[in-house]
Amino acid sequence: MALGKDYATQECSIAGALEIVGERWTLLVVRDALYGVRRYNDFLVHLGIPRAVLASRLQALTAEGILEKRRYQESPPRDEYVVTDRGIALWPTLRSLGRWGREHLGEARLRYFRHATCGTELGPYGECATCGTVVPVPDVEMVPGPGLDPDPADPVSRALLKPRRLLEPIDTRHA
Amino acid sequence: MALGKDYATQECSIAGALEIVGERWTLLVVRDALYGVRRYNDFLVHLGIPRAVLASRLQALTAEGILEKRRYQESPPRDEYVVTDRGIALWPTLRSLGRWGREHLGEARLRYFRHATCGTELGPYGECATCGTVVPVPDVEMVPGPGLDPDPADPVSRALLKPRRLLEPIDTRHA
DNA sequence: CAACTCGGTTCAATGAATGAACCTAAGGTG
DNA sequence: CACCTTAGGTTCATTCATTGAACCGAGTTG
Incomplete structure (x- = not known):
């Protein structure tokens, strides 16, 4: 391709x-x-x-x-x-794809994305309604939602059960 | 898949x-x-x-x-x-994918997307800076840019050489 | 030295994409 | 009427990509 x-x-x-x-x-x-x-x-x-x-x-x-x-x-x-x-510039695309998937495929809330500095959940295009800005990717905090398996098999999924910022490297040795 | x-x-x-x-x-x-x-x-x-x-x-x-x-x-x-x-709900995803493609693959301006009612070019996420709203897809006007082949072979591409709104059905019989 | 981890490569089997040919139903032309 | 064309497909053989299992080599740990 x-x-x-x-x-x-x-x-x-x-x-x-x-x-x-x-x-x-x-x-x-x-x-x-x-x-x-x-x-x-x-x-x-x-x-x-x-x-x-x-x-x-x-x-x-x-x-x-x-x-x-x-x-x-x-x-x-x-x-x-x-x-x-x-690669970071692909975040808005992935974000909107994920939103479409959740809204149109009836998926449960698996993850929330918030503005780390103020806690506001991101809008459809990754913007923060409180601050009125598009949130830079390193300031996006990913929070697990209720639909997520609480005890996944692989260490990466386990590490992603804690709230964490995008881009923050995952250390699977202590997961 | x-x-x-x-x-x-x-x-x-x-x-x-x-x-x-x-x-x-x-x-x-x-x-x-x-x-x-x-x-x-x-x-x-x-x-x-x-x-x-x-x-x-x-x-x-x-x-x-x-x-x-x-x-x-x-x-x-x-x-x-x-x-x-x-399907219309996939527009923001396609829009951001297209923007990424143009910005990161060095493509020429092939098409512009404007708010049909005021003429303002759409922002990164399909919003109109003048009106301050996300433009509904039927109000998006697609305008050919300078990088486009002026005499394409297929009738659909020819029809797309004229400015037109998204969703407006293409009639290839008079192209 | 044996076992294990990380980051791969190789290989046979399967599945999907491709392009050409064919098909059907209807309409248009001479 | 015979023939060609158009729209919207299906079928088929070939090619290409994906898959999962096996293998491998460097280095490290027990």
Whole structure:
């Protein structure tokens, strides 16, 4: 899907965007990256994605400048994938997609998103009604809702049971 | 992708939404429906999608209540696919995806979206700065930009060269 | 030294997408 | 009437992507 031979004739920036992030699993990888997931194994267990597909998606997202591969320890050599500004810019899209899913598929409230500095729940497009501004992604606090499994199997889901800010790295060693 | 056996374990409304509209071609079909495309053949020539895939996507979108199949003439029997409120609700998502595509993939201005009643260009989330409101989709005017091919091959693209409102049905017979 | 973790790659089997051909029902033209 | 065209599909063989399991190598822990 990312080879220019597909949506290339579309003359449309929606089609162009989908060339990059429209493949299966890709937007969920970006979502997890915004939630603070950084390590290969954490993506793996949280998404339930085949290893080969994850490796391919991480590589593609890195090549597109949406994630950045970064060494975080030398011995043993370990890399993490950190979301870039270009990836952070996908937050409004993911936010509106999530809202559509909840409103039109009748899903229970799984997570709330609030303005961390004032506690107001975010509006449809990520804005704070109290402050009258679009909330910067690092100031968005993610709070678990009532529909969430209280005792999930994987350590990433367990870490996400606590309120936390977007982008804040997840440490699965103490979960 | 739409069988519940894929993203089903995600506990996430983003994953739920992607179950429905995350398949290849699906969001482009919805985009075209918002642009006013209604007929099988118009989707076909405008998207360059294989016939079998288009038939499958139209059926799935109809089953999900995003499009509505409606007979518009009896002899010969002809049906059109009209976007529903649930489909219209995907406009903010498509809008933000398109913005991301233009800003981060360096695409030329292909189309502008304006508030039809006052002429102001839409903000990032489809709001009108002049009126201070989120513009209802039927009041969004789509205007071709400088990057667009001035003489496209297919009649749908030709019809889209004129400024027009979203949802306004495209008539390819006089294009 | 054995076992384990992390971050992958390789491989066979399955499933989806593709493009061409075909089909049906109706209408238009000569 | 014979023939061609249009709209809206279906069917089919080929190609391509996804899947899940197995394997691997570097390094670390017991």
